[in-house]
Amino acid sequence: MIKKILVAFLLMCIAGTVFSGDGNVAKVAPAEDYSRTTVTGWTDRKDAVYRPGESMQFHFRILKSGNGIPGNVNVIFACDDGKTWEKPYAVEADRPLTVTASLNKPGFVMVKAQLLTPSGAVAKRKAWNGSMRNIQYGLAGGVAMEQLRQGEAEPADFDEYWRKTKAELAAVPLNVLERKLFKQTGTCDIYDMKIACPGNRPVSGYLSIPRDAKAKSLPIRMRYDGYAVHNIAPASDPDAIVFFVNAHGIENGREKAYYAGLEKGELSNYGFRNEQNEKPETCYFKNMILRDLRALEYAKTLPEWNGKDIEIAGGSQGAFQSVAVTALSPEVTKCDISIPWFCDLGGVNRGRVRGWRPDWKTGLGYYDTVNFAKRVKCPVKIEAGLSDWVCPPSGVWVLYNNLNTPKEMVMYQGWDHATYFGYDSARTAKAEYRSGE
Numbered sequence: 463m464i465k466k467i468l469v470a471f472l473l474m475c476i477a478g479t480v481f482s483g484d485g486n487v488a489k490v491a492p493a494e495d496y497s498r499t500t501v502t503g504w505t506d507r508k509d510a511v512y513r514p515g516e517s518m519q520f521h522f523r524i525l526k527s528g529n530g531i532p533g534n535v536n537v538i539f540a541c542d543d544g545k546t547w548e549k550p551y552a553v554e555a556d557r558p559l560t561v562t563a564s565l566n567k568p569g570f571v572m573v574k575a576q577l578l579t580p581s582g583a584v585a586k587r588k589a590w591n592g593s594m595r596n597i598q599y600g601l602a603g604g605v606a607m608e609q610l611r612q613g614e615a616e617p618a619d620f621d622e623y624w625r626k627t628k629a630e631l632a633a634v635p636l637n638v639l640e641r642k643l644f645k646q647t648g649t650c651d652i653y654d655m656k657i658a659c660p661g662n663r664p665v666s667g668y669l670s671i672p673r674d675a676k677a678k679s680l681p682i683r684m685r686y687d688g689y690a691v692h693n694i695a696p697a698s699d700p701d702a703i704v705f706f707v708n709a710h711g712i713e714n715g716r717e718k719a720y721y722a723g724l725e726k727g728e729l730s731n732y733g734f735r736n737e738q739n740e741k742p743e744t745c746y747f748k749n750m751i752l753r754d755l756r757a758l759e760y761a762k763t764l765p766e767w768n769g770k771d772i773e774i775a776g777g778s779q780g781a782f783q784s785v786a787v788t789a790l791s792p793e794v795t796k797c798d799i800s801i802p803w804f805c806d807l808g809g810v811n812r813g814r815v816r817g818w819r820p821d822w823k824t825g826l827g828y829y830d831t832v833n834f835a836k837r838v839k840c841p842v843k844i845e846a847g848l849s850d851w852v853c854p855p856s857g858v859w860v861l862y863n864n865l866n867t868p869k870e871m872v873m874y875q876g877w878d879h880a881t882y883f884g885y886d887s888a889r890t891a892k893a894e895y896r897s898g899e
Contacts, residue, residue: 494579496587498527501535501577501599502884503558503876508891510603510848510875514566518603521558522575525884530555535575536584537561542569542856544813550578568609570848570855572815574600574878587883599884600849601875607859614808614822616833623742623828624790630660631752636759639664644715649673649700654714659756661749663711667757668696670704671766681771682761686754686783688776689803691725691732702773703766707757709750709779739823747782747829754787762793771795778803778853778879782831785861788842789834797838800845801879805831805857815854832857835864842869847877848893862895870896 506519524533532555538548543565553559563571577585577597586594617623640656650670657665672680685706687694693715697706708714710729712721733739733746742748761767773796776784781799788797803819807830810816820826827833835842842865846858855873862871874892876885 494585496577496585496597499531499577499585499587499597500525500884501575501597501882502886503575503599503601504891505601505603505875507603509893510601510873510891511607511893512565512603512605514605515564516605517562517564518571520561520563520573520601520603522553522561522599523558524553524555524577534578535559536578537573537575539563540572540815540851541565542571542809542812542814542854543567551575563603565603565605568606569814570602570604570607572600572602572849572851572854574598574849574851589883595883597883599876599882600847600851600878602848602855604848604855604859607856608863610856610859610863612806612808612830612832612860612864613810613812613814614827614830616830616836617742617824617827620828620833621837627748627752628755628790631755631759634658634660634756636756636763638760641669644668644696646673647698650698652696652698655705655757655760657756657760659711659749659753661711661752663749663753665707665753665757665760666711666714667705667707668694668714669761670696670698670706671764672700672702675766677765678768680766680768681773682758682764682767683773683775684754684758684761684784684787686774686776686780686787688778688780689733691729692721703761703764705757705761707754707783709783711749711753734820736821736823739820739825742825742828745825745829751783751786751790751829754783755790758787758791773798775799777801782829785831785834785838785842786829788840789837792839795840797840798843801847801850801853801877802831802844802858802861803853804829805853806860809857809860814856815851817850817854817857818852832860832864835861836866838865838867841867844869844871846871846873847879848873848875849882850877850879852879865897868897870894 503522540546585597589595637658642654644652644654653669655669683702683704687709738744772794774784775798777800781802782804788794876890
C-alpha cells in the first residue's frame with residue numbers, strides 16, 4: 463500500500479501536481495525550458511563608432527525559436543570613464559527594448575542584457591560543452607578609439623629586463639629530454655615533447671611533422687594555449703610543422719585527476735598572486751614565456767623547416783604569449799591572434815572596464831601585451847569581441863594602436879570571450895580596421 467502511494471505521488475509530481483498542506487491538490491508550475499530561447503541585439507550603427515557625448519542606442523529582443531516573446535531582462539552598463547550601473551527592463555514581443563548611453567572620452571560603453579526568470583534570477587541554458595551559461599547578449603559602442611593610450615607607461619628598463627631574461631634561457635642548453643611518438647595521422651607524425659628550460663618545469667607540448675617531408679620544405683606554425691590547467695589536444699597540418707605548447711610545462715596525456723590536482727594546488731589562481739606580481743622576476747608568466755621561446759628555438763633546428771616562414775597564433779592567454787614571442791623573436795613572419803588577454807593592465811587605474819585580470823602591480827608592466835606590441839616587426843591580424851567582459855575592447859584597441867607594423871583587426875558585436883547564444887555570424891555586425899585606412 464505504501465509503495466502504491468509513493469508511486470502515485472511521484473506520478474503527480476511529474477504531472478505538476480502535489481498535495482498542499484490542507485489536503486487539497488495544488489498545481490506546481492513546470493520548470494521553464496530555455497533551450498530554444500536567446501537574447502539578441504544590435505546598435506544603431508554598424509561600425510559602433512560615436513562622437514564624444516553622442517547618444518548610443520542599444521536594441522535588445524528576446525527570441526524563442528526565432529520568434530519574439532515578451533519577458534524581462536537585467537541590463538548592465540560598464541563604461542571606460544569608470545561608471546557602471548544596471549537596471550531591469552520589460553521587453554515586448556513585437557518590438558525591441560532600446561536603451562541609451564554616452565561617453566565623453568576615448569573608450570567604450572559596454573552593455574549586456576540578461577534574461578530573467580519569473581523569480582528574477584538570470585536564466586541559463588546548456589552550452590555546447592555541457593556547462594550552464596547565462597542567456598544574455600552583449601553590445602558596445604566606441605568613441606575615438608584611435609586615441610586610446612595605455613593606462614600605465616611601460617617600464618623604462620623593459621628591453622634590458624628581457625635581454626637579461628633571454629640570457630637566462632641561453633644559459634640552459636637546448637636539450638631534448640623526450641621526443642616520443644604519440645600518434646600518427648594519415649599525413650603526420652605527432653610527438654610528445656619535453657625540452658630543457660629555466661624554471662621548475664621543461665617545455666612540454668605536441669610537435670607535428672608531416673611524414674616524409676623534404677628538408678627545408680615547411681613553415682613553422684607555433685600554437686599557444688589559453689588560460690587553463692589541462693591536457694592540450696595535438697594539432698597537425700599536412701603542409702606545416704606545428705608545435706602546440708602547453709602553457710605550464712606539465713605532462714601531456716595524463717588522467718583528469720592529475721590536472722585537477724594541479725589546478726587546485728600548485729597552479730591554483732596562477733598569475734593572479736599579488737605578491738608575485740610586484741616584481742617581474744617572480745611573475746608566473748616569466749617562465750611561461752621562456753618555455754614558449756625555447757619551443758620556437760627548438761622548432762628552428764628541425765631539418766624540415768624552410769628557414770624563413772614562422773607563424774605564431776593563439777587566443778586569449780595564447781594571444782598574450784603569441785605577441786610576447788613575436789616581439790622577442792624578430793624572425794617571426796606572421797602573428798594571428800584572437801580575443802587577446804593581458805592588454806592594458808594599467809587601464810583600470812584610468813577607470814576603464816576591468817575585465818578579468820590580476821590587480822595592477824608594477825611587475826606586470828613587463829608582461830603587458832600592449833608593451834610587447836610596440837616591438838613586433840611582422841604583420842598582425844586580430845579578431846576580438848566588442849562585448850568581451852574578460853578582455854574588454856579598450857585594451858584590444860590599445861594593443862592595436864601600439865602596433866607599428868601592417869595590421870588588421872575585426873571586432874564583432876555579440877562576442878563575449880565566447881559567442882553569446884544569440885550570435886548569428888551571417889547577420890551580426892562587425893567592424894573592420896586596417897593600418898593605412
